[in-house]
Amino acid sequence: MTGKLKEEKESGKISKSRFMQKASIVSVVLLLMLPQLMLHSQDLDYSQHYNNPTYYNPANVGLTMGLKARLNYRRQWTGLSGDYHSYSFSADVAERSLPGAGGIGIIANQSKAGMGVLKTNTFGVMPSVRIPISKNTIFQMGALASVVTQQLNWDNLVFSDQLDPRWGNIYETSFSGAARDKVVFPDFAFGGIFQFKGSDDLEGSLGAAVHHITTPNQSFFEVDAKLPRKYVYNLDFIITIREDQGYYSKRQGFKLNPGVMVQHQSSMMLYTLGMNIYMSHVYLGLWYRNQTLEYDEFSTFTAMGGINIPINEESRMKVMYSYEMNINAMHNFTGPSHEISLIFEFDDIGLINKSSGGGFMAPTRKRSNSPIECSPF
Numbered sequence: 001m002t003g004k005l006k007e008e009k010e011s012g013k014i015s016k017s018r019f020m021q022k023a024s025i026v027s028v029v030l031l032l033m034l035p036q037l038m039l040h041s042q043d044l045d046y047s048q049h050y051n052n053p054t055y056y057n058p059a060n061v062g063l064t065m066g067l068k069a070r071l072n073y074r075r076q077w078t079g080l081s082g083d084y085h086s087y088s089f090s091a092d093v094a095e096r097s098l099p100g101a102g103g104i105g106i107i108a109n110q111s112k113a114g115m116g117v118l119k120t121n122t123f124g125v126m127p128s129v130r131i132p133i134s135k136n137t138i139f140q141m142g143a144l145a146s147v148v149t150q151q152l153n154w155d156n157l158v159f160s161d162q163l164d165p166r167w168g169n170i171y172e173t174s175f176s177g178a179a180r181d182k183v184v185f186p187d188f189a190f191g192g193i194f195q196f197k198g199s200d201d202l203e204g205s206l207g208a209a210v211h212h213i214t215t216p217n218q219s220f221f222e223v224d225a226k227l228p229r230k231y232v233y234n235l236d237f238i239i240t241i242r243e244d245q246g247y248y249s250k251r252q253g254f255k256l257n258p259g260v261m262v263q264h265q266s267s268m269m270l271y272t273l274g275m276n277i278y279m280s281h282v283y284l285g286l287w288y289r290n291q292t293l294e295y296d297e298f299s300t301f302t303a304m305g306g307i308n309i310p311i312n313e314e315s316r317m318k319v320m321y322s323y324e325m326n327i328n329a330m331h332n333f334t335g336p337s338h339e340i341s342l343i344f345e346f347d348d349i350g351l352i353n354k355s356s357g358g359g360f361m362a363p364t365r366k367r368s369n370s371p372i373e374c375s376p377f
Contacts, residue, residue, distance in 0.1 A: 043211070043230055044086050044111055045270065046074055047287065047302045047322045049261055051341040054090045054105055054126055056232045056261070057191035057209040058142035061128040062094035062103015065373045066314075066347035072339065079335020086111040092126065095351040102128030102140050104351065121149045122187070136197040136372060144189040144211075151182045152220055185216040191232075197372045204237035230265040238377050252280035257377050274302070278377060281308045283320055299327045306341075318343040 046052050052072050053060035069091040076084040092105025109122040124146025131139045164170050191209030198204075211230040219225035236259030244253025258275040274287030285304035306320030324337040 043265065044074075044084075044109075045263070046072060046086075046088070047289075047324045047337065047339045048072065048304065048320060048341050049234075049272065050236070050257070050259065050276065051318075051320060051343060052088055052090065054092060054107055054142075054144075055088060055109070056234070057193060057207045058105075058126040058144040058189055059102075059128055059140050059191040059193040059207060059209065061092040061105040061126045061142045062101075062130070063128075063140060063193065063195060063205075065094050065096070065350070066345060067091070067093040067349040068346075069344045071342045073341075074337065074339045076337040077334040078337065083335070084111065084113050093349065093351045096130075097350070097352045100129050100131070101351075102130035102142065104128070107144070107146070117153050119151045119153070121151075122146050124187075138195050138372065139192065140195065141192045142190070144187075146187045146189075147184065148187050148216070148218075149182065149184050150218060150220075153181075181220065183218055183220060185218065186214070187211075187216055187227075188213045195372055201240045202237065203372060204235070206235050208233050228266040230263060232261065232263050234261040235259065254279045255377060276304065276377070278308070281310075282306070283308065283318070285322070300324050300337075301327060314348040315344075315346045318345070 046055065049056055052070060053063075070089070072086075072088040074084075074086045074088075076086070087110045088107070089109075090105060090107040092103050094103040095101040105126040105128075107122070107124050107126060109120075111120045112118070124144045126142055126144045128140055128142035131141075133139055158169055161171060161173050189209060189211040190213060191207060193205055193207035195205045196203060209232045211232070212227045213229065215226040215229060217224055218227050236257060239256040239258075240253075241256065242252075242254040255278040256275060257278070258273075260271070260273040262272075263270040268291065270289065270291055272287060272289045274285060276283060276285035283304065283306035285302075287302040287304070288299065289302065290299040302322050302324040304320055304322040306318060309317045309319070311317060318341070320341045320343075322339045324339070326334065326336070
């Protein structure tokens with residue numbers, strides 16, 4: 001009899017462990033599904049927004065000379081077993097041979113929540129046009145046309161009528177499921193950006209963008225769940241204290257990059273402000289984010305560190321890591337967030353090389369004399 005009780009006790013522990021794991025998945029999925037059913041959903045946000053600029057504003061496509069490729073990975077809510085994983089890849093190349101051309105780019109995003117219960121994939125194309133205002137000022141516009149696929153894995157979902165208080169998940173559910181387990185819809189965004197250089201030591205940009213212009217329906221059920229428009233505004237400056245003289249020079253560069261970004265979607269307002277520092281090929285940054293500009297509300301601090309690895313005078317690789325922590329103790333149960341960015345920049349690659357008869361991705365032999373064409377940070 002004692003052995004049987006022990007066996008039942010151990011089995012109960014296993015069931016309880018499985019129950020807690022499943023419950024955490026359900027909680028994450030419900031948090032993601034409720035906005036679709038009742039309110040609205042908000043977009044994923046990256047801590048290193050400055051390392052994923054075309055995600056926030058397609059006008060950044062081809063803003064400076066050359067080819068840029070970016071890979072971003074974010075792991076959010078690490079305190080939950082069903083935490084959130086997101087991946088973003090973007091690449092854009094500038095074009096100055098065609099009048100009015102800014103460049104063209106592509107972007108691919110994927111996010112997974114609740115151990116893969118909810119998966120979202122996005123693939124889009126981003127063209128941009130460029131309007132020179134003066135030698136030191138330009139205005140650029142960009143657009144994003146994308147296809148979004150959302151898929152829900154019902155096999156990993158656990159409903160309340162499946163659970164036994166003692167044995168855990170042992171029953172069949174009576175829930176009939178949603179009308180569909182996959183949603184596909186087109187999505188569009190548009191943005192503009194001013195880039196300016198006030199002096200040799202000061203330059204900056206001011207941008208605005210609107211996402212989900214057509215407010216597509218993203219519901220898995222036979223109801224309307226419109227994805228609300230998102231508005232993004234950003235302002236940042238680059239202050240050069242000392243110019244970089246080359247990788248092997250004893251006189252290394254020193255720059256400051258303060259900035260602020262505001263995002264507005266449905267009833268949510270998200271404010272981000274902070275600064276990055278570049279010194280001797282090392283990046284350091286500290287950013288503060290708050291939903292209402294009140295300290296006791298949802299807010300986070302993000303610390304960033306990275307390195308700039310020159311490949312040659314015209315190419316470089318950047319690796320950056322950021323750690324985001326919640327300030328409000330009420331939200332600490334979700335755990336911190338981690339983010340890694342890998343960036344490749346090739347200043348001597350262009351889309352079309354008309355002067356030498358080259359084609360796509362040909363080396364750019366004729367470089368612009370504009371001081372705002374170089375990658376400054």
